[in-house]
Amino acid sequence: MSAAARAFAEPEVRQFEISADSELLRNWFFNLEGGILRVNSEQERFTYSASGFFLRTGVDFNLLGRPHAEQNDLVLIGIRYAYSSLWHEAPFYLLDNPYWGSHTGSIDRSSYYAHWMEFAGGVRTEFFKNFFLGWTLRTRIPLVKSRDSEIQPYYIGGFGQGKRRAPVMIHFSAFYKLGL
């Protein structure tokens, strides 16, 4: 849902993400998250496009426990490992320089990858039967990034804006509980 909100503010950046988790051990939720990224912007001063995917996996621990059987609200802290890969290019850009004069350039299509860790904390509450809404606050610690890329990606799928070093972001999610 966070990605949908971002598309509202910046429609050139489209990210779709899906998340699944399972309480394999009591109060321990093992999760897998993944998504795709599309960036496409054609403007008078530049064109830029990117496409890629990302994966995250980790575990959340429910601090609240289960004092009652009907208690489905969760307070979670967790850790995740994440990987993102993308291709991007800027076939045309204009650099303004009032003193030396403006000039144009282009950047060929190239690949980019990033590995990072996430530390998360948040809540998930049952709004209706088996339907949950939740948010997590996440801080991201980059581990390894491409060094050979000619430019920093504008947006790294699953991570956030490429120029940010260690973003702290809030994720809003809607979940449906399957009766497995």
Next chain:
Amino acid sequence: MMIIYNYMSDFFWGKRLLHIILFTVFFISCINEEVCEDVETVPVRLGFYTEIENEPEPASLIIDSLKVHGLGKDSLIYNYQRNISRIELPLNSGADSSAFILYFPAPPEFSHLAKDTIWFFYDVLPTLISMECGFASFFELKEVRHSRMFIDSIYIEQISVTNTLDEHIKIFPFIDDGDN
């Protein structure tokens, strides 16, 4: 665990309201308020300093009057600016080096001796700031050279020239201590 549960039950008592507030704040926070003028031309910042005996840190030095222009350019960046301790110079993003001539205050008969040239050698890093602002040039300084008429030495403090307010270069002019 019951203490945590009771505490969090109070928290969840207003969970729907809490979620609505957080969602609203999040949607508002998505509005992009990047100021494009601030990032259009990213300058290299130079400060003037002097060493003080028995002091670990150099002291800021105020130059009475300073004229600066780019090498091969007529238009002035500073036109006999008074009482100046820090300058900002626009690097040429269309080349991998830029040079500037600095004219320091001096009696008319020595004015030809009171000017120095500084050469900057760098990598240009085109960076997509935002969809609204487009591309700007960031730089990574590789080398700085200078003539030694008025400038004694230069120290590169920060090689990354980005849209922060960091000072990148410390300039140490020759100081006439009055003994000669």
